[in-house]
Amino acid sequence: MMTLIDGFDKVSQIEEKMLSEITHFAQYDDIPYVADFKCPECGETGEGYIHKPGGYVEMDKGKLIGYCSTPYGYQMVFECPHCFTKYRYHNCTTGRNEWHTFKSELFLVWILQNPFA
Numbered sequence: 001m002m003t004l005i006d007g008f009d010k011v012s013q014i015e016e017k018m019l020s021e022i023t024h025f026a027q028y029d030d031i032p033y034v035a036d037f038k039c040p041e042c043g044e045t046g047e048g049y050i051h052k053p054g055g056y057v058e059m060d061k062g063k064l065i066g067y068c069s070t071p072y073g074y075q076m077v078f079e080c081p082h083c084f085t086k087y088r089y090h091n092c093t094t095g096r097n098e099w100h101t102f103k104s105e106l107f108l109v110w111i112l113q114n115p116f117a
């Protein structure tokens with residue numbers, strides 16, 4: 001039977017796997033910041049949906065490829081699956097200045113992309 005401690009260990013192991021697979025971008029200012037979570041090049045990908053007259057329309061999601069530390073807090077780095085442009089977005093409201101909180105939010109995004117990790 002799996003205990004709570006085993007569960008925490010498993011999460012730590014998967015977090016380590018995530019950190020080994022994504023990139024810590026040291027030069028954040030080479031990557032454009034977007035406020036609206038939409039690819040700054042083609043505008044066709046991002047959050048997974050876009051609001052247009054008449055309602056929400058689905059769009060492809062940006063692929064989480066890493067994170068960076070900026071003067072405005074941690075940000076997630078995404079890559080557009082259409083045009084491969086990289087862009088950064090907070091995608092995190094409360095934890096942007098605190099690594100452990102940010103890492104938990106990063107993990108949620110990553111695990112949704114990698115459900116069998």
Ligand SMILES: [Zn+2]
Nearest residue numbers: 039042080083
């Ligand atoms: Zn794009």
